[in-house]
Amino acid sequence: MDFKELGLRAELLDAVRKAGYTTPTPIQAKAIPVVLNNQDVLAGAQTGTGKTAAFTLPMLEILSRTQSGVKKSRRPRALVLTPTRELAAQVAESVALYGRNLRLNSTVIYGGVGINPQINSLKRGVDIIIATPGRLLDHASRPTVDLSTIEILVLDEADRMLDMGFIHDIKRVIKFLPLKRQNLLFSATYNDEIKKLASGLLNQPELIEVARRNTTAELVSQVVHPVGRTRKRELLSHIISDGNWKQVLVFTRTKHGANRLSKQLITDKISATAIHGDKTQGARTRALADFKRGQVRVLVATDIAARGLDIDKLPHVVNYDLPHVPEDYVHRIGRTGRAGLSGEAVSIVCPDESLQLRNIERLLGKKIEVKLIPGYTKENIPTGSPQPTSPRRTAKHGVKGRPKWSSNPAGRSGSGASSKRRDSVGEGETSSRNKYNSRSTPKGENADRKGSGEAVESSTRKRFFKGKRVTTNSNQRFSGSKS
C-alpha cells in the first residue's frame, strides 16, 4: 500500500515523503481511511507502531478541508490529550512536521512550565491543542481556552492516562467539549476501564487493532543477565563499554536511583544523564535532546518520565531494575525495535527480583533467555542469596532451570512492598484525583496544578502491593466486542 491511496492531500503526502516514510504502517493503513470518513475510532496500538501519524495525518486532512481561512476567527478545532508532557511535546512535533505545508497551527499545553506563554499562544488563536489533562483543565476553568469548538478529540495512550489516574480529569475536560464531535481513542491495552471509557465516549466506533508488541516484538531480542545486587552498576558499565554501545536507555525504578546511576556511569567515564519527574521541564527537555543528538550515551530514566519518549532507532534498552508492574516491561522494551528496526532489551536481574521476572514472563507468555556474563555471576552473588545453576542449564531450561532466587529476602532494602510504595511515589504527571496518591501522599493533589507534583500509581500496581497476583486484565487483546 502507498500513502497516495489513503486519500490525503498533496501537502500531507509531501510532508510524509520528507519525513522519510515510504509505506504506511498497519495502523496508519487501517485508521487513516476510517478517520477521514469521520467515524469514531477505538484503536489498539502501542507506541512505536506509527500511531501518531495514524491520527495526525487524517486530523490535519479533515481540518484543512473545512478551514475557513479567516485567521481572526481561529478557534481550537482539534484536541489531543496525552498522559505525559514528553508525549505531548512529541505529538506536537509530529503535528508540526506533518502539517509543515498547511496553514494550520498548533500549541502544546502542559504543566511544569509557565502558564503565561500558553495563555498568549491561545489568545493568538490555534487550530490544534495537544495537552496533558491537568494543565488544560486549568486553562478551561479560568477560562483562557474555549473548547466548545472542538471537532476532533484524540485520547492518545488512553490506558496510560487511566493508569495514571486521569479519568476524572478526562471526564471534566469532556464536559467543556461540544456533544457533536469525532472521537479517536488509542490504547495499547483493552481492559474494563478502557471499555467503560470507550462506551461512554465513542459513537459506534470502528475497532482497529494491530499486532501488539508483547506478542510480536520479535525484532527486539530480550536477554536476562543475572548478577548480585551490589555489582549491577559494574556490570552495566562493562556491557556498555564491551559492546561499545553508543545510545542506551536505562530504566531504574526510582528517581534517586536514576540520579545515582547516571553519576556513577559518569565516574566510569560513560557519559550519562537522568530524566525523571523531579527534574524541571527544561532539564528534562535538555536531557532528551542531548541524548537524541548523541551527546550523551546513556539516558537513565524512570518509567513515567520515559513514557511516550520517541527516540529514533534506539538500539539498546536496559532494565537496571525490573519494574513491579509487568506491563511496564513491555512499554520499556517498546522503546527499541521501533518502526521495523531491530533492537536489544537487556535486563540486569539480581536475586531479589525473581518474582518480577516471573510475572513479566507470565505476561509475555514466554521465557526470556538467560545469559551469564563471565566474572559477574554466581561467585559474585552475595552470600545468603541462593546461587544460580550452571549457565547452560539455566539458558536451556529457562525458568525451571533458573536459580530459585528468593522473591523478597528479609532485610534487603528497596525490595519490599513498603519501599516499593515509597519509591514509586513522586513520578510523572499527577491526576487531581489519584486515589492512590491521595492516600499515600496527601500533598500530591495540589502539586499537579503547579506542575511539580509527580505522584502516580495504577490500580494494577495497587493490587500488586496488596500482595495479590498481578492481573493481566489490563493487557487483554482488543476484541470486537464492547461488552
Ligand code: AMP
Ligand atoms: P509512534 O508509534 O507514533 O510513536 O511512531 C514511532 C516511530 O515511527 C516514529 O519515530 C515515527 O517517525 C516513525 N514512523 C511513523 N510512521 C512511519 C512510517 N509510515 N514509516 C516509517 N516510520 C514511521
